Amino acid sequence: MSQALFNALLELGDDHLILGHRVSEWCGHAPLLEEDLAMPNMALDNIGASRNIYTYAGEVEGKGRDEDQLAYLRLDREYKNCLLVERPNEDFAHTMLKQLYFAAFMEPYWQAALSSTDETIRGIAGKAVKEMAYHIRHAGEWVIRLGDGTDESAKRMQAAVEEMTPYVEELFTMSADAKACAEKGILPDREALRAQWSQTISNIFDQALLDLPEVKFPQLGGRTGHHGEEMGFLLAQLQYVQRAYPGMSW
């Protein structure tokens, strides 16, 4: 069980770290000062959650690896994040939509995890569930503003929807490890969260005048370490100091 839980925790931890990394890239470059404050906030929530998850993963693994060893010192194929979170920021529309898609999944996920059989998971969920509710609100409001704003913003928002939606399916996909954890009641069943995700998104899309496209060819692969080309560059930045100066404390 501990191997399955370790792997399932890496899926979760990597999702939060990599999304946090992407949104942190905006810090100092946002379209308005208020967003220069909001985006680091969301990045901090995601990175903070990843720290809690990695620390617990390290305990479960029992080999003495800490949050930084897990976050920084794996090879690209060993990262288990879904493809959605590693997608480049593109523009503000893509970024906010990615944030919304992820939070609309994670909020009910953590809600369900509040009744986990595992006390540490319940603790992590208790903090994260509030943060994800805020991310839905913040990103959702922007999706509405952009979708029902100017012609240009509506066009950009719809383009982001077309581009990002094929990556959503992977959020619901259950790896063998995730299944094993769900059967024991440690982690929620991802499949079971579809209705809640769709409800949140359709509420927002109705106001944003956006249509959710039907996805015929979902993009999968991150959970098995089959990442896109951009992931290598992300890791090159993330890992740079740790790789250039191995074994030092910072």
Add this chain to the structure above:
Amino acid sequence: MYSQGLIGADGATEETEEFLAAFQARIDREEKIEPNDPMPEGYRKTLVRQIGQHAHSEIVGMLPEGNWITRAPSLRRKAALLAKVQDEGGHGLYLYSAAETLGVTREQMTEELLSGKAKYSSIFNYPTPTWADMGTIGWLVDGAAIMNQIPLCRCSYGPYARAMIRVCKEESFHQRQGYELLISLCNGTKEQKEMAQDSINRWWWPSLMMFGPHDAESSHSEQSMKWKIKRFSNDELRQKFIDATIPQAEYLGLTVPDPDLKWNPEKNNGKGGYDHGEINWDEFWQVVKGHGQMNRDRIKARKKAWNDGEWVRDAALAHAEKRAARKTQQAAE
């Protein structure tokens, strides 16, 4: 962070002697001047300029540190750096708001920054090539900023003084955080300690320049001192900073790149202080006038963020108008 806000400040006023004397009397009684109070145009202009430049310094100051967010070497450091850069943005926001109480908009101030009309602190025109720079900026740059800003908490203009109280608390935390980062490097390997020393070698002189020109060269300081916008001279503050900082460098086991630095027991009325070598003022003016290593990059980055974000700001405005129109229509029905 501090801006060299008084360089070229135009303190000229055209008010009557009587009006100016009454205003000066309020200042001398240490009364706070509030947004709706009568004030000389020169006082208002000086403050708009200084607060605006201070705000711009916070905003541009997000860039050199933001440069390391994605490369921070541990998750703890990454979170701390993100929070710190976010604080700088927050300082920019309070300061723009303080300036807005004087009748200027954030958009006007932003345009002046992007056109090069408004300046920001010269310190942010230096690059941050190594991780150690994240520690040095916290320790030296925020340290110098605090030295400048503590007296601003007593500035005669109420909104600026109140904003400074909160800003100083956060800057003081940043300074300790930066120093703690350097302690880790200095307790680390030879390479880490060398990285720290190299960083201090690069940032020491630019940090001293943050206090602005020598008193004799600082043409508009006198009026600002009289109006109690400014409470100490540039050289006084610089000396205080050096005297406070050298023992901290010694504790780290690092040196500052000044061969003329020497303890002088006679200085500061016999309390003792450090004599230091001459600052390279040519370099200072070169950077202030826009020719430092990073001046062009900093403004380019700010312009890019502003221009790329235009459609987002337009959409937010258009959406707000649509909502308001719908509300009015609903009310009419």
